[in-house]
Amino acid sequence: RPSPRCIVAMARTQSYWASVEAEIEAYLKKSIPIRSPETVFEPMHHLTFAAPRTTAAALCVAACELVGGGRDQAMAAAAAIHLMHAAAYTHEHLPLTDRPRPRPGIQHKYDPNIELLTGDGIIPFGLELLARSMDPARTKPDKILRVIVEITRATGSQGMVDGQYQELGLDQLGSEYDIIEYVCRKKEGELHACGAACGAILGGGAEEEIETLRRFGLHAGMVQGIQGKKKAGLMEEKIEKLKELAHKELKSLKGKKTELISSLIEPSVAAVQIS
Template identity: 30%
Template sequence: MEFKQYLSQQCAVVEQALTRYMLPEEGPLATHIKAMRYSLFAGGKRIRPILALAAAEALHADTQHLFPVACALECIHTYSLIHDDLPAMDDDDLRRGKPTCHVVFGEAEAILAGDGLLSFAFELLSHPDALQGISPEAQLRLINLIAKAIGPVGMVGGQSLDLAAEGQAISFEHLRLIHGYKTGALITASVQAGAIFGQGDEEQFAALSRYGVQIGLAFQIVDDLLDVEGTTEDLGKTAGADAQRNKATYPAFFGVAKTKVMAREAVDKAIAALENFDAKAEPLRDLARYIYERNK
């Protein structure tokens, strides 16, 4: 109950920051900005910004100046959803219970809305405001880390592998690789961004990275489970879409029962990675449990 409150409070704070940083829908660029805002304010759970904030809090940091970074992570996540949903990609009409960006604004504008959000994310990441919390060297390290995580050997590469694997018989190792790049990399980078901002030492950074890798894994396993067990109404996106597309998933490899055990194990490992952190890391631990609870 208390954690639910934390979540909705953090979600509201991120929402406010996004509203503050995002361009207003006015002037000649109004349509373009409207398309970006449509997807950005479509009821996302803001997990990645919340993870970054919680990781910084776990290191006793004042997160006030982390918001440009937190918002950038959400812009990047939103861009990836817009592009993934495109007709040429997963061709999804529904996202978070709403028509997808290309359904509302057309394919061309949806591609550009994604491109705009990605560029805007780097504008936020290099924002002078973020300088007040950390050194410029640390800010550059953070930008480099995020850029790597979402690039060719990261999120975008993962989506490419995912598309290529559709309808193919792939090994479990290959599925892990796809998940790691496509979903895991940005989640891990979000935690690491908070860790850099929180100015942890190398050991703390490594522990938070291990946490990030494990919850990234848990997140994807649970996503696979939800696609099997959830309804379209619950999910806000088309249920059973993976099976329909003949996609390799954890449940397809191991069945539902064993997949749940694997999700639980990843969550346990994530929490174990935080053993040397004090009570300030409790939100991170709760977030790991929350990811698992999503499938209930």
């Protein structure tokens, strides 16, 4: 049973992540009004919010605040990360004629054609949002370009798409556990690494802080990914090792209040994320 002091700390971190998630959602709702042509924008709105949240977007905001930036400086990048994730989620659930294994049945509100095209619209929209967010008074355009490169890489052929290939069994890597680890690295790991790095870049972090937070994000994201798999119970050792690596990175960030951000890898917080 946790101590009262511990419960207070848990409540504080939970309310922190909840407030970040709520702000990202509000930003996205404002950015995707249901406008004409409604046949296009209504599914875009729906599928953006139908996808499960990824903590990579919230981590982007938290990393920005950790290095001393303002929450609003990271909001467009966090929204873009969620949108790229939502597009990938939508396309992962498309009924194609050659899906090697059936996906867990999700409710399809739209026909496959609409889901395909909506995903194709969400990807450029996320990057448009980011490119438009330039405010020379606060964030220099070259920083935004750097963040665009980060996000396109993490979500493209070298990142998330590579993970999706492996997940579909389109390539043979090794044992079942090797594949799970590789997929979680490419999908959740690199997306969280990207989120943390983007937040640190936008918040004005030093290069060393950016790289430390990137490594923290990679480990924390892999923990999230593996914990979401059926075989997670058999990979406890791996999960503990990754948590240790993640904590080690945060410890190297001298003089920073890392308590909130470290809560991302604690089960109590993970439970809140999932619920």
